[in-house]
């Protein structure tokens with residue numbers, strides 16, 4: 001991440017790189033092709049009422065928030081990065097966008113749902129930072145409001161990368177990814193490279209039991225974990241979908 005004095009005080013981990021280069025890389029990777037279908041499945045899974053207020057937490061460039069808004073919900077997209085929020089306003093119109101550190105309480109009317117997609121949690125410097133973000137989301141919801149998180153977990157890392165800690169290299173659409181897990185900390189390290197530009201990312205991964213426990217400890221009830229928006233049982237290769245109720 002380029003330094004930017006207008007960015008809120010950061011609690012992100014030391015390899016915080018969600019800037020222009022990251023946006024370009026994700027565009028090239030083409031990972032967001034199923035967004036409209038995913039948004040419809042999320043709405044069904046959360047049983048959102050027409051016009052429900054939805055917080056797209058750590059919204060990035062707003063693709064999921066805009067898809068949910070297009071389905072008739074009132075979406076606020078929040079992200080700590082001014083650069084991605086500026087890009088969200090350009091490319092994903094519809095939602096209201098705000099720059100916010102989601103480890104700090106939100107001064108907004110309460111939401112019916114908080115949606116956090118595409119591994120957009122686990123970037124805190126400490127586990128406590130990650131836990132604090134869950135508490136903030138809990139407090140941002142109306143009683144009975146729903147949380148949905150969609151993210152990779154340690155089980156999936158073991159499946160994809162093994163447990164040796166060795167670097168695994170993949171190339172997709174000219175983007176090179178070097179991935180490895182520090183199994184002593186659970187940190188997944190990824191370095192993306194495209195056209196001579198490298199972007200390093202670090203994200204703390206959790207076991208499924210930890211995800212459910214942390215969500216419960218943040219004040220949610222009925223924390224359930226699936227292997228997809230269709231609620232199938234999670235397999236090692238699946239990303240986790242966690243749903244819970246305030």
Ligand SMILES: C[S@@+](CC[C@H](N)C(=O)[O-])C[C@H]1O[C@@H](n2cnc3c(N)ncnc32)[C@H](O)[C@@H]1O
Nearest residue numbers: 018058059060079080081101102117118120123
């Ligand atoms: C993987 S990207 C977003 C992807 C997006 N949710 C989607 O589904 O397309 C992760 C985002 O988390 C944001 N983020 C990380 N820590 C944050 C924090 N403390 N508060 C708000 N946003 C944060 C980053 O700025 C980045 O845009």
